[in-house]
Amino acid sequence: MSSVVRIERVFKEYRLGEQTVRALNDITLAIEPGVFLAISGPSGSGKTTLLNLIGCIDRPSSGDIYINEQNVSHKSANELADLRARSIGFIFQTFNLLPVLSAAENIEYPLLRRKDLSAADRKQRVDYFLEIVGLGKYANNRPNQLSGGQRQRVAIARALAVKPAIVLADEPTANLDKATGIEILKLMKKINEHLGTTFIFSTHDHKVIDHANRLVKVEDGSIKAFGIRNAKSNWQIARAAPRAPSALRKNLQ
Numbered sequence: 001m002s003s004v005v006r007i008e009r010v011f012k013e014y015r016l017g018e019q020t021v022r023a024l025n026d027i028t029l030a031i032e033p034g035v036f037l038a039i040s041g042p043s044g045s046g047k048t049t050l051l052n053l054i055g056c057i058d059r060p061s062s063g064d065i066y067i068n069e070q071n072v073s074h075k076s077a078n079e080l081a082d083l084r085a086r087s088i089g090f091i092f093q094t095f096n097l098l099p100v101l102s103a104a105e106n107i108e109y110p111l112l113r114r115k116d117l118s119a120a121d122r123k124q125r126v127d128y129f130l131e132i133v134g135l136g137k138y139a140n141n142r143p144n145q146l147s148g149g150q151r152q153r154v155a156i157a158r159a160l161a162v163k164p165a166i167v168l169a170d171e172p173t174a175n176l177d178k179a180t181g182i183e184i185l186k187l188m189k190k191i192n193e194h195l196g197t198t199f200i201f202s203t204h205d206h207k208v209i210d211h212a213n214r215l216v217k218v219e220d221g222s223i224k225a226f227g228i229r230n231a232k233s234n235w236q237i238a239r240a241a242p243r244a245p246s247a248l249r250k251n252l253q
């Protein structure tokens, strides 16, 4: 099966004044379509950096990233923006809704870049995804008239409205209370199962990892382990050996 995301020997370094910070250190990873994948690791381990590279928000210092088998590492900023508008939905820890826009307008916003969609097409999508996330009655509410959980639902609908191949979610439950966080996760899982959308989310919460069916553990910018849920729903974890990982990794695909 071809991968929806393939990462080959990726390094990412940030310059901070005189210093260089290595945020990702030789990452190789293939992600199959339709998975519900958790990237887990402590704060500062490189989760956000990895999601930003997959989401074409940022570029690797070296190595290659393929989205649907298209190498995106050397594309221009404009080409990447187009790719994002068609293939990738984002959900952020702090929701990142535009405060002056209503729920419906927030969901419509990324669609405005899509010249192939008419105003009627956009409205139809907005209404459809508002219903999917259970906010049909809140279309005209602004973010400050919504609870945290409802705001994250708007963000999920906004991510889905582009009908992306991949939804990336950076600690999507971190700013929600436990019960609301689990509710949001279950909603994401339902969408994953019903629409087949690939979800890749970062977290350091074990409760969140419990809902995943694939796991990538990162530490200090490196992958430490891969996990896959077997038929009995138990985790099968393989440690990533630094030098001979490819056979193991292939086993997990």
Ligand code: ADP
Pocket (backbone or CB within 6 Å): 014, 015, 016, 021, 022, 023, 041, 042, 043, 044, 045, 046, 047, 048, 049, 050
């Ligand atoms: P996580 O999301 O797991 O907390 P990050 O990907 O945000 O980790 O960060 C990984 C490392 O890269 C950390 O050491 C962090 O300080 C550093 N880092 C992240 N973004 C930048 C940046 N824009 N400039 C400099 N260093 C950064």
Ligand code: MG
Pocket (backbone or CB within 6 Å): 047, 048, 049, 170
């Ligand atoms: Mg982070």
